[in-house]
Amino acid sequence: MGGNGEAGERPALSRNCNLPRQEVRPPARIEPGHPRGRRCKYFGKIYTPSTYEGVFRYTLQNEEMILMKLVFIRSLSISLLLVLLLSACAPAAAALPTAAPAPQGIHLTDNLGRSVNLPSAPQRIISLAPSNTEILFAIGAGKNVVGVTSYCDYPLEAKKLPQIGGFSAKTISIESIIALKPDLVVAYGDQQTSVVEALDESHIAVVVINPQSFDDIYGSISLLGQATGHVSDAETLVASMKARVAAVAEKTASIPAEKRPTVFWEVFDEPLMTTSTHTATGQMIELAGGVNIFSDLKEDYPQISAEEVIKRNPAVIMGPDTHGSKLSIDQLGSRPGWSVIEAVKTGRVYLLDGNISSRSGPRMVDALETAAKMLYPDLFK
Numbered sequence: 001m002g003g004n005g006e007a008g009e010r011p012a013l014s015r016n017c018n019l020p021r022q023e024v025r026p027p028a029r030i031e032p033g034h035p036r037g038r039r040c041k042y043f044g045k046i047y048t049p050s051t052y053e054g055v056f057r058y059t060l061q062n063e064e065m066i067l068m069k070l071v072f073i074r075s076l077s078i079s080l081l082l083v084l085l086l087s088a089c090a091p092a093a094a095a096l097p098t099a100a101p102a103p104q105g106i107h108l109t110d111n112l113g114r115s116v117n118l119p120s121a122p123q124r125i126i127s128l129a130p131s132n133t134e135i136l137f138a139i140g141a142g143k144n145v146v147g148v149t150s151y152c153d154y155p156l157e158a159k160k161l162p163q164i165g166g167f168s169a170k171t172i173s174i175e176s177i178i179a180l181k182p183d184l185v186v187a188y189g190d191q192q193t194s195v196v197e198a199l200d201e202s203h204i205a206v207v208v209i210n211p212q213s214f215d216d217i218y219g220s221i222s223l224l225g226q227a228t229g230h231v232s233d234a235e236t237l238v239a240s241m242k243a244r245v246a247a248v249a250e251k252t253a254s255i256p257a258e259k260r261p262t263v264f265w266e267v268f269d270e271p272l273m274t275t276s277t278h279t280a281t282g283q284m285i286e287l288a289g290g291v292n293i294f295s296d297l298k299e300d301y302p303q304i305s306a307e308e309v310i311k312r313n314p315a316v317i318m319g320p321d322t323h324g325s326k327l328s329i330d331q332l333g334s335r336p337g338w339s340v341i342e343a344v345k346t347g348r349v350y351l352l353d354g355n356i357s358s359r360s361g362p363r364m365v366d367a368l369e370t371a372a373k374m375l376y377p378d379l380f381k
Helices: 063-089 130-138 156-160 174-179 193-201 214-228 231-252 280-287 306-312 321-326 329-333 342-346 364-375
Strands: 040-042 045-047 049-052 055-058 106-109 115-118 125-127 145-147 184-188 206-209 262-265 316-320 349-352
Touching: 106 214, 125 130, 130 145, 130 156, 130 184, 130 214, 174 193, 184 193, 184 214, 193 206, 206 214, 214 231, 214 280, 231 280, 231 364, 262 280, 262 306, 280 364, 316 321, 316 342, 316 364, 321 349, 329 342, 349 364
Parallel strands: 125 145, 125 184, 184 206, 262 316, 316 349
Antiparallel strands: 040 045, 049 055, 106 115
8 A cells, every 4th residue: 555545544653653643723712701711619629620622621629628628517517416415405594583673762642641752761851840850850860850840849959950930830931941951841730731832832842740649640650760761760669659558558457437537638728728539648548547528529629618627527637737837726726616626626636748748759658658657656656
C-alpha cells in the first residue's frame, strides 16, 4: 500500500503509539455569569468548572474542610440532644416568692361618717380638744403633735406646745393652724363643723372623733391609732382600759339593786344640767355601782329643774371639781328646798377631778375607779 491511505482506512500509528493529532477548537468565549465561569457549591461540596471540548468537569476541593464540618455538626447535634434530655429530667425550678403590694396610704371613715385619705402616717398633728390630745399621747403619737388648744393641759408635754385657740369653733384660729403646716388635724364632735369645713377648703386632712360612751372612747382610740400609724399601741391601750373597767364592774355586780345609792351628777348650776346614761360620765355612775336618777332622759346633757332634783332625792351628789365652789355642802344647802335632800343632809357630796371625769379619753377609767371608791370605800380599799 502506498503511504497515503484511502479514506476509511485506519490511520498509521506514530512511533510512540500516540493517537494521531486532531484539530482542537478553541473554547467558546465564556460570558460573565455563566456557570462555567464561577465556582459552584452543591450539597456542601465545592467544585470548579473546566472545559474540555465543551464538557464540564468538576473537581472536589477542600475535602478535609468538608469532613471537619460534618464532624462538628454531628457533635453539636449530640450535645443538643443531651441538654434536652437533662432538662427534661431536672426538677422544676421553684417559683420565686413575690412581695405583697405595699399599702397605699391610710383610708378610714371618721365618727361623722367622713372619708379621710392620708398618703402616709402623719408627722405633724394638731389636736382641737383636750381628750384628743390625751388619746394621741397615750397611743404614742404625742411626738408628732405640733399644736393644741389652750385647754390641753395633760400630759405636761402638751402644755409646752403652740396653741391655736380654745375649744369652741369661734375661738379657733384657722390661720394659726395653717401656719403650723399640719398633715392631720383631729377635731371633736359637731361643735367644730365650721373649722372642719375651712380646713377642707385648705386641703388639710381632718379626722373628727365624737366619743360619748365608753364604747365610743374605745372606738375613737382605735380610729386615731389607725390614722397615726399606731394601731398596735391603740389596741394595747383599749385592752388595758377594758380590763380595768371589768375589774370594777365585777366587784359591784354582787351589790343588790336596793342597796345601790341613787346619784345626781351636776354638770352646771345655771342652767341646771345633768347627764344621762348615754354619756361616758353617766355610764361611769352605773359601772361604779350607783343609780343615775336621770337615767330615763334621752338627751346626753339635759337641762332639768331644781324641783325635779328635790323630788328624786338623790342619796349622793357628784360633780367635777371645776364646778366645786357651787357644789359645797353649804352652797347646796342654801339652794331653795335642797336642804331636805338626803345627800345634803348626810354630807355625801363628792367632787372628781374635772379633767378625768369630763374628758372622753383614756383617763375616764381613772374617774371610774375613783367614783367606785367614793361610793363603796369598804369595797375598794
